[in-house]
Amino acid sequence: MSLRGEISRIRWTAIVGFLMLAGCGSTPPTAFYTLNPLSTPLPATQTGVSRSDVTIGVGPVTIPEFLDRPQIVTRTTANRLDVDEFHRWGGSLQEDFARVLVENLSRLLATNRVSVYPNPEPLDLRYRIVIDIQQFDGRLGEDVTLNALWTLLDEKAGKPSPLTRRFEYRAPAASADYEGLVAAHSAALEAFSRELADALQNAR
Numbered sequence: 001m002s003l004r005g006e007i008s009r010i011r012w013t014a015i016v017g018f019l020m021l022a023g024c025g026s027t028p029p030t031a032f033y034t035l036n037p038l039s040t041p042l043p044a045t046q047t048g049v050s051r052s053d054v055t056i057g058v059g060p061v062t063i064p065e066f067l068d069r070p071q072i073v074t075r076t077t078a079n080r081l082d083v084d085e086f087h088r089w090g091g092s093l094q095e096d097f098a099r100v101l102v103e104n105l106s107r108l109l110a111t112n113r114v115s116v117y118p119n120p121e122p123l124d125l126r127y128r129i130v131i132d133i134q135q136f137d138g139r140l141g142e143d144v145t146l147n148a149l150w151t152l153l154d155e156k157a158g159k160p161s162p163l164t165r166r167f168e169y170r171a172p173a174a175s176a177d178y179e180g181l182v183a184a185h186s187a188a189l190e191a192f193s194r195e196l197a198d199a200l201q202n203a204r
Contacts, residue, residue, distance in 0.1 A: 054126035057117030104193035141176030146188035
């Protein structure tokens with residue numbers, strides 16, 4: 001091999017080695033997050049009349065496509081979103097939202113008869129809540145905004161007269177990292193759960 005060829009080979013070997021070391025040293029590990037339900041069940045005296053005598057369906061729950069992705073989306077300005085490849089939801093945000101909402105309502109209403117809808121099992125529903133999420137994102141170190149339209153349907157009424165309302169809530173983040181951001185997501189969902197529980201308790 002000529003001297004020029006040997007020099008070229010050494011250069012390429014050094015470049016490849018440098019790139020491999022740089023890649024190994026600069027790629028952070030991926031962190032996964034999930035929403036959390038209410039930490040403790042509330043006593044029946046605090047939640048009003050239990051709805052344990054009725055079956056409640058939650059869904060469908062719709063969420064903007066730009067949010068329903070593995071990566072956690074944050075907002076840097078009113079018009080700009082950031083997608084972080086290394087901070088991700090542990091599953092589908094839409095499914096996680098519905099799952100935690102069902103668990104929260106079960107605790108607030110002191111009943112096990114709350115289920116995600118549609119459900120593979122046949123459900124003899126009395127009430128169903130349809131949810132259209134408009135916004136569920138936030139800014140690191142600031143807060144998370146949950147903006148949703150929800151409709152309460154009486155599935156047993158002869159002529160349904162649905163109750164439709166808008167829910168808007170802003171939950172402050174306890175810290176400037178993604179852990180604090182996701183905790184604020186859960187706090188906003190808890191506030192939403194309480195509004196829905198109140199509506200169900202007052203339904204006739």
